[in-house]
Amino acid sequence: MYGKGLKPLSIATVAMLAVSLSLVFFYAPLDADQGFIQKIFYVHVPLAIVALVGFIIGGIFAIAHLRTNNRKWDAYSYVSIHISVIFGVAVLITGAIWAKASWGHWWVWDEPTLVSFLIVFLLYATYYPFRYAIEDRDRQARYASVFAVTAGAFVPLNFMAVRMAQSLVHPRTFATAEGGMPGEMMLAFLCMLVAIGLLCTTLVKFELTAKSASGQVKRLRRALDAPVAGGSSRIAPEVS
Amino acid sequence: MLELAALLPLAAPALPLDEAGKYVAGAYVVFMVLLVVYVGIMAAKLGRIERELREVAAIAEERKGEREEVRA
């Protein structure tokens, strides 16, 4: 029963988003260096953190799939990665906007975190053609899980390597004139982090519910010996 | 000396508020648009599920009708 709890979860998400956005725009002080531009950081960074956590959780679900051979874990893994990739697009676009506003260029190679994220995103973007290329559904699910596990292990290593490749000339700080992040900014940031995390969870549950509903309809059709509607996806795992 | 110290941390100066506002708004708009696009795709999926359920309900009612005819 995937839809259970979806309503309270969505309500919590909306409430948290409303509270957080208010904190960001009405409570958190202006950054001393970047001014109003810094407000982008409140949406860009939580999206990035949640996307990365989503990728790693996708890997954990994949491990569960490999160990139990229960297809539902493959579906969880797929949807986690799916939502994280969409969040990833948002991270890269908001990151580019931030770069343009801060440094005048749409992309800067000086930002190690943004560059690392790009590489991770490129890797997970290959998840779809990878699944598509394997025809046998059983094998596809298994290989996709192996991919998700490998990619999950890759994420921390990648961030470390890219960070090391940076010259040490561009420290990045978010601070008012005193230096260090003041409590108000931290509170707004943490609230946004929780809100985006809730959003991700809601969307994952939402998508799983939709897949489950589709699966139930197929099940009904089969029970009635009715012709199965054409056009099912070659890669999206089924949930029943 | 203090001005030099202030210049050290970051590259570009802060933009004036009206320009900065556009960038910040742009970022949040991108976020909202992606969210709404996702909701739209899910809405389309829901429409398809509703259509299929309608079909299946019709088939089930047909079968029920046939069974009652046979019994009669």
Add this chain to the structure above:
Amino acid sequence: MTPSRAAFAAILAKDLRSELRTLQSLPAMALFSVTTFVIFRFGLDRTSLSGSLAAGVLWATLLFAAVLGINRLFVAEREEGGFDAIRLAPIDRSVLFGAKVAALLVYLLALELVAVPIFAIFFLDDAAGLGPLVAVLLLADLGLAATGTLISSMAVNSRARDLLVPLVLLPLIVPLMIAATGATEPLLALGGPSYHRFGTWLMVLGLYDLIFGLVGYAVFDFLLED
């Protein structure tokens, strides 16, 4: 000798013997590298390279040549039923992974034995950096072999096999490239080799090798399930 070790040796020997006899991958990889060096000479309009440019050209070329070999790594297993043989044998299936990694490592080292001296002849003014470069090559090859074997084993059973390997492998190999070029760049610097952060980069390479070696070894069993 335990059955696993015997199997490892047997598979490795078979691969190397087969390659020596048919010479399918190695000459192609070597030739590809040399031609790519020529393309870089004209593309960059340089006759001598040093520092970051030299490191970049060398590693990009080695990487793309490696992809050629990786594409072909499991073709024999797929066509001649090697996977079934491993499934039936009473040994740990990850032995196949280990043997293939070793084979690929040998291919890469053989490739570099040809490509690196030619690179030095074409572009380097001073070969002093080549000695310590061997350590970088060894560690990077190990990581490339581990990740390459893992991806190749999955791609061999898919449709767009030749497309899939470069597509999925390249992002995975980025940290390896960062570390390899990071270590190589000061070695090939204009004024003679320097060892700026050499130890650190070697450690990153080692970490990469460890992580992907372990991941590959752990998941390989699941790849062979029918």
